[in-house]
Amino acid sequence: MHSAKPTTRPDGALAVATALLLCTQTATAQENSPYSRFGLGDVLNSQNIVSRSLGGLSIGFTDYQAVNFVNPASYANLKVTTLDVGVEVSSRTLRTTEPVRRFNSKYMIPTYVQIGMPLSKTRNWGLNFGMVPLTRINYNLSTRTRVAGVDSVLYNYMGKGGTYQAFAGMAYGGKRLSVGLNTGYRFGNRLYTTRVILVNDTVPYRKANASDTTRYGGLYAEAGLLYTIPFGKTTRLRLGLTGSLQQNMRAARDISRETFEYSPSNGIDILDSVYRALDEKGTIVYPGSLGFGFTVEKDAKWLFGAEFQRVQWGDYRYYGQADPLRNSWTARAGGQYIPDVNGKGYWSRVIYRAGISFGTDPVTAGQPMNQILASAGVALPVRRSFYTNQFTTVNLAFEAGTRGNKSNTLRENLFRVALGLNLSDIWFNPRKYD
Numbered sequence: 001m002h003s004a005k006p007t008t009r010p011d012g013a014l015a016v017a018t019a020l021l022l023c024t025q026t027a028t029a030q031e032n033s034p035y036s037r038f039g040l041g042d043v044l045n046s047q048n049i050v051s052r053s054l055g056g057l058s059i060g061f062t063d064y065q066a067v068n069f070v071n072p073a074s075y076a077n078l079k080v081t082t083l084d085v086g087v088e089v090s091s092r093t094l095r096t097t098e099p100v101r102r103f104n105s106k107y108m109i110p111t112y113v114q115i116g117m118p119l120s121k122t123r124n125w126g127l128n129f130g131m132v133p134l135t136r137i138n139y140n141l142s143t144r145t146r147v148a149g150v151d152s153v154l155y156n157y158m159g160k161g162g163t164y165q166a167f168a169g170m171a172y173g174g175k176r177l178s179v180g181l182n183t184g185y186r187f188g189n190r191l192y193t194t195r196v197i198l199v200n201d202t203v204p205y206r207k208a209n210a211s212d213t214t215r216y217g218g219l220y221a222e223a224g225l226l227y228t229i230p231f232g233k234t235t236r237l238r239l240g241l242t243g244s245l246q247q248n249m250r251a252a253r254d255i256s257r258e259t260f261e262y263s264p265s266n267g268i269d270i271l272d273s274v275y276r277a278l279d280e281k282g283t284i285v286y287p288g289s290l291g292f293g294f295t296v297e298k299d300a301k302w303l304f305g306a307e308f309q310r311v312q313w314g315d316y317r318y319y320g321q322a323d324p325l326r327n328s329w330t331a332r333a334g335g336q337y338i339p340d341v342n343g344k345g346y347w348s349r350v351i352y353r354a355g356i357s358f359g360t361d362p363v364t365a366g367q368p369m370n371q372i373l374a375s376a377g378v379a380l381p382v383r384r385s386f387y388t389n390q391f392t393t394v395n396l397a398f399e400a401g402t403r404g405n406k407s408n409t410l411r412e413n414l415f416r417v418a419l420g421l422n423l424s425d426i427w428f429n430p431r432k433y434d
Contacts, residue, residue: 031092031107031138034410035363035403038323039316040163040188040284041137043362045399046070048112049086049420053377053397054334055355059293059307060240062178062226065391065422067116067128069169071224071242072180075126076173078118080391080424084130086111088418097409109133111418124173136162137190147198156195163188163286165220178226186249186286187217195260206259206271214318216284218249234299239292240307246288246315252279253319282319287312293332304335313362326368330359334375351379353397367408373401377418395420 036042050066051058062074067084087110094103114130142156164187171180192212198205222244229237257275260268293307309332313325334355340348354376361369377397397418404411 031090031136032094032103032105032140033092033136033412034094034139034141035361035365035412036135036137036139037157037159037192038363038365039135039313039325040190040286041135041159041161043135043311044111044133046112046132046134048084048114049377049395049397049418050353050379052399052418053353053355053375053395054305054332054336055373055375056330056332056357057293057295057305057307057334057355059224059242059291059309060226060238060295060305061293061303062238065393065424066395067114067130067422069112069114069128069130069132069167069182071226071240072128072169072182072222073171073173073178073224073226073240075116075128075169075171075180076124076178076226078116078126078128081115081117082391082422082424083113083115084420084422085113086418086420088416090414090416093413095411095413119170124178125171127168127170129168131164131166134163134165134186135188152199154195154197154199156193156197158193158195159191161188161190171224173226176228178228180224180226181221182223183219183221185217186220186247189213189215207261208257209260209268209270210257212253212255214251214253214284216249216251218247218286220244220247220286222289234301236297238295238297238305240294241292242309243290244288246312247286249284249286251282251284251319253282254278255280283317284319285315285317287315287327300338300341302335302337304333306331306333308332311362324365325362326360326364328360328362330357330371332357346381349381353377353379361403366410369404369408371401371403373399373414375399391422391424393422395422 033042045052047056047058047070048066048068051061058068058070061068062077064077064079065082067082068074089108092105112130112132114128116126116128119125119127137159140158142154144152144154147153165184167182167184169180169182171178194210196208225241227239255277258273259271261271263269289309289311291307291309293305295303295305297303310329312327314327316323316325336351336353338351343349357373359371361371375397380394382392382394399416401414
């Protein structure tokens with residue numbers, strides 16, 4: 001009986017590209033994203049549903065009811081207490097060119113929850129707190145190769161986890177300038193497993209399992225500015241700026257290397273533990289970012305804007321080691337239109353939105369990739385705001401995009417439907433009696 005040495009396969013560009021090409025498991029009920037193997041996983045759309053229907057436009061955007069946590073300076077314009085929650089249903093299609101294959105996955109996940117509130121009736125002073133996911137790891141893929149001395153070797157790569165942030169933010173503003181700060185705790189976990197199965201007709205080899213489980217977290221802060229330039233009584237230009245510094249998160253990981261056999265009852269049975277290390281301390285470097293943008297709006301009629309953001313993913317480190325990541329940038333543009341906010345017809349009071357975003361993907365395994373995403377959406381009022389001082393709105397966003405281009409052997413097509421509820425009704429604004 002021979003034991004195979006349980007080590008993970010090197011993540012060189014060719015080895016990674018080959019593994020990504022030969023995905024063998026389709027996921028019809030859950031996500032399967034091979035590129036989430038790198039860094040801390042796929043970077044999520046960390047905007048509220050309103051901004052997502054505008055192509056992600058958020059740095060120069062503010063609204064009296066929609067809570068924009070991307071630029072904390074926007075909290076200064078909050079006029080009603082609002083509970084804002086979001087959820088999305090996503091469909092992902094993976095296409096490989098060598099060989100030509102196609103894989104589909106569908107899943108539903110919550111996207112954020114937050115509560116924003118004004119702190120003064122006479123001053124521009126607001127508060128917000130909530131939780132939002134930042135990255136997600138979810139993949140299960142395999143590749144089969146031939147090695148001298150054995151018929152073939154099957155590598156099975158699996159990963160789960162993600163990064164989240166719980167935050168509280170505050171903003172204060174004057175007639176033109178608003179300043180805001182978000183601070184809180186950024187945390188997450190990642191579980192990577194590699195199984196190696198040697199297939200040989202004459203010599204039985206043991207199967208090898210290598211797993212790394214990492215927990216990490218740390219305090220963070222990000223700041224924002226908004227500057228308003230009025231053009232008449234109802235039209236204005238807003239300039240926005242956001243930024244965050246690089247963050248060093250404390251991490252602890254458990255490492256195991258072992259041999260195993262599959263079991264009908266237990267899934268797998270561990271035979272021998274070759275190596276084990278528990279609670280190994282280290283640091284994960286989360287990148288800093290900088291963004292700027294503008295919006296031009298006419299009260300209760302229309303709005304359009306654009307922005308640019310850069311994230312230093314090339315600075316990412318896991319226990320001192322770099323991943324195949326690069327600094328990425330994203331350009332966004334979007335707009336909205338209200339036919340008649342005081343109209344008698346319901347659809348004349350609906351807000352119609354659309355937008356687009358384009359940029360580079362941080363992952364550089366294989367050929368560098370680009371991303372493009374188009375979106376559209378509506379804001380459906382539940383209560384007519386001129387009846388009371390209470391507002392409830394259902395926001396819908398539809399997003400379609402691609403990740404990769406013709407030079408990439410693995411490309412992703414995405415389609416998402418996102419639902420956001422802005423609840424600032426009688427539950428949060430109790431009636432007062434004289």
